[in-house]
Amino acid sequence: MIDTMPETITAAMLVIGNEILSGHTKDENVEYIAKALMKLGIRLFEVRLVRDEESAIIEAVTALANRYTYVFTSGGIGSTHDDITTASIAKAFGIPIKQNIEVMRLLSSYYASNGVEFNVARQKMAELPVGATLIKNPVSVAPGFIVKNVHVMPGMPDILRAMFDGLKLVLNVGAVVHSRTVSCMIGEGVIANDLAKIQATFPDIEIGSYPHLEEAGILSTSLVLSGTDQVKLEEATEVVRRLVHSSGG
Amino acid sequence: MIDTMPETITAAMLVIGNEILSGHTKDENVEYIAKALMKLGIRLFEVRLVRDEESAIIEAVTALANRYTYVFTSGGIGSTHDDITTASIAKAFGIPIKQNIEVMRLLSSYYASNGVEFNVARQKMAELPVGATLIKNPVSVAPGFIVKNVHVMPGMPDILRAMFDGLKLVLNVGAVVHSRTVSCMIGEGVIANDLAKIQATFPDIEIGSYPHLEEAGILSTSLVLSGTDQVKLEEATEVVRRLVHSSGG
Known part of the structure; x- marks a missing residue:
């Protein structure tokens, strides 16, 4: 069977956000990621949508990371109180969160050039799991990140797409279906x-x-x-x- | 917290189908169910999309049925070889599948009135878990069904909506958000x-x-x-x- 071929590269997506589950916001990222992975020869085998709730995020990301080659997440990495994705994923893997010097530099220069205050709330976006690899954000600078096989991106479709377009150059790809x-x-x-x-x-x-x-x-x-x-x-x-x-x- | 209020009625949705995960077909049911549940005061806490694969369906439906008041599934209850939802859900609950007399009667009369052959493949749609409650299908007759707290519906949006519109009259509802x-x-x-x-x-x-x-x-x-x-x-x-x-x- 196709599914158990050893060279099969598999993926799951985890959509994080109350706004999707309440029907307030229509998810546009699953279809995009599904089609993009298909072209890369990576099989999207599962998608989960969970609330902005630590236990739900931890359980889902742990299950998916153990099972698939790659996990892609969307949502919950902004500067407000309901953005708990980064902290939850760090906790799932038992990795501490620390202010990332490179991200602090990127953000402070970006906000300075736009005349926007780089306040404490925005500095939260520089607090990442120690050792995380950054995912470049060509739209609004604040990066996504990779921990183990989990690729963490924001929910805003334009930014997620721009991040994924860069990311896909470094993913292992499989035989195209x-x-x-x-x-x-x-x-x-x-x-x-x-x-x-x-x-x-x-x-x-x-x-x-x-x-x-x-x-x-x-x-x-x-x-x-x-x-x-x-x-x-x-x-x-x-x-x-x-x-x-x-x-x- | 809202989430742990004892009177909270919760729900999960399980979307079953390779066509969604490959990006070939765009899911239209999650948003519909999310909005409809919101109006009923039922909180949609989780959604999973899985492939037409027995083990994936069994694992997801078991996890969701144990955790939430209601589970709603879409997809995989037609007459073709890739329609394995009914058998998988029956297996998840250890319930045997049997030809349902009422459904046989409904379908044979429907196909007869349309001059369509009620062949062996179509009779598969009458094979349901023993003791399942039928969900009326006002569009194309072949019913959905309820086993325990799991409500099984087809993926075709028009039919799912028509089924859900009948179903919602008998669901327990919570305080509207x-x-x-x-x-x-x-x-x-x-x-x-x-x-x-x-x-x-x-x-x-x-x-x-x-x-x-x-x-x-x-x-x-x-x-x-x-x-x-x-x-x-x-x-x-x-x-x-x-x-x-x-x-x-």
Whole structure:
């Protein structure tokens, strides 16, 4: 099976923030990270969304860091009282927090050049787990950081994307998963049995069936085939296309 | 603290499906459920997205069912080989799967009236954990189901919404959380210290600070206050408004 291939590079994402769970803010980062990882050949196997609560963050980051090659977090690293991600992740790994000299220098020069006071609250953003690697923030300077296999980024989509774009240059990448989609205007129940047989014939190609409800209650289906072996992928796609054609789709 | 009030009704959501984690399909259900639960006074405390993989589903549903009042799942209950949610959840609770007579009757009459063959694949949708309570599907008949505190629904947004709209009439609801938003064109760092003091003065009101990046790199901030006590909420909101005003925001 694809999932247990030894060279598979896996990832999880941890979204931290009450505002997402209350429906107040729509998460835009999961889809971005999912697509970006896909292109890199890194498999996003799990996502968790938790509240700004120390115990919830510690439990989630510990579980995910133990299980996957990489963990990417978003949210909770700003300057306000509800930003507890950094402290919680440091605690999860038993690493002390200390004022990071390099970040103090970066931030004080940034705020000075903008005529903004570098107050105590903002200095909180320089307090990082000892030994953390910085993730450059080309937008608003205050960096993200890496501890073990956990990559900690803010929730603001523009900043997270800019950070990730730099980060992805240094990640280990795996075999890229390619995909083909066969769309048809038939319900998946029509072809389910034959599709299962095709899946059994191509164990290395993952075949997903995603029904949609079109206007007027008509069912359509997207059949998505994916795998790292492009020759087998094309073969399997052709077989699925023939099935759909012969089923009137 | 709000979180540990004994009457708090809590919930988690479990999104099941490779298509979401690969970025192929955008999840639309989390935001819907988050907002709907908020209106009901049910607190969505955690969301997990996992692959169509038995062990992943079992682990997640077990952890969430033990921890929260309600669990809502989406995805993986159709007729194709990759639909393994029902079997996995039954296995998680050690409940056998059996063909449900009522669902067989519903589906056979539905397909007959549409001139569609009720084939073996589609009959899979009638195989449910023994003793499960059905969740009515007003769109395409094949029901969701409830086992213990877990509410199992399909991933198609229209159907999930229609199911949830019926379901919410029978859920236990809690005290509704009201919220007020104070928006300002200042970075959160300006007011972070004073905001922490206001939070300490109003421990029952949750104050979240959400920075945004506007055009031209200008930072703005949404301060979201929420709580069940509307009098305290208005009081705290007024104090926050005064802080913002005196800070030039």
